[in-house]
Amino acid sequence: MHTPAQRTAWAVVAPLLDELLAADVVLIATPMYNFSVPAALKAWIDQVTFPRMSLAGRRFVVVSARGGAYGPGTPREPVDHQARYLRDFLDGHFGVTDAVFVSAELTNALVDPRLADRRDAHAASRAAAEAEVDRLAAELTAPAAA
Numbered sequence: 001m002h003t004p005a006q007r008t009a010w011a012v013v014a015p016l017l018d019e020l021l022a023a024d025v026v027l028i029a030t031p032m033y034n035f036s037v038p039a040a041l042k043a044w045i046d047q048v049t050f051p052r053m054s055l056a057g058r059r060f061v062v063v064s065a066r067g068g069a070y071g072p073g074t075p076r077e078p079v080d081h082q083a084r085y086l087r088d089f090l091d092g093h094f095g096v097t098d099a100v101f102v103s104a105e106l107t108n109a110l111v112d113p114r115l116a117d118r119r120d121a122h123a124a125s126r127a128a129a130e131a132e133v134d135r136l137a138a139e140l141t142a143p144a145a146a
Helices: 004-022 039-047 081-094 113-141
Strands: 025-031 059-065 100-104
Touching: 004 039, 059 081, 059 113, 081 100, 100 113
Parallel strands: 025 059, 059 100
Antiparallel strands: none
16 A cells, blocks of 8 residues: 555656657767766656666667766866766666766867867767767667567
């Protein structure tokens, strides 16, 4: 028997789970906040996480915007807790080992005068991210081969 509070909580969670379980592809679009994921994304993750729940076989695409440069080989790569957290979570909890990550970096170059010299690098990062999103969209929406 569930309490009224439990029924109210489940009324919030059930539609989120239904949507997630019905999806073939899950798109997570997120900024990087303080080297990690925003509280709203963490709250969603907490709502849709249940023991022994597998989402293996679903495609996950994570698209992010980052104020600095955290990609492979950059000095700040070790503090990229966003991609690391999401990879560890998706693999460790949901069994998703092939999530795709696409990031537009150096967005702060558009607003921070100290990073004005990095605007070209931001534009290149954004263009590469947009091209990758276009490629993924075409791949994921193409009819399956017979």
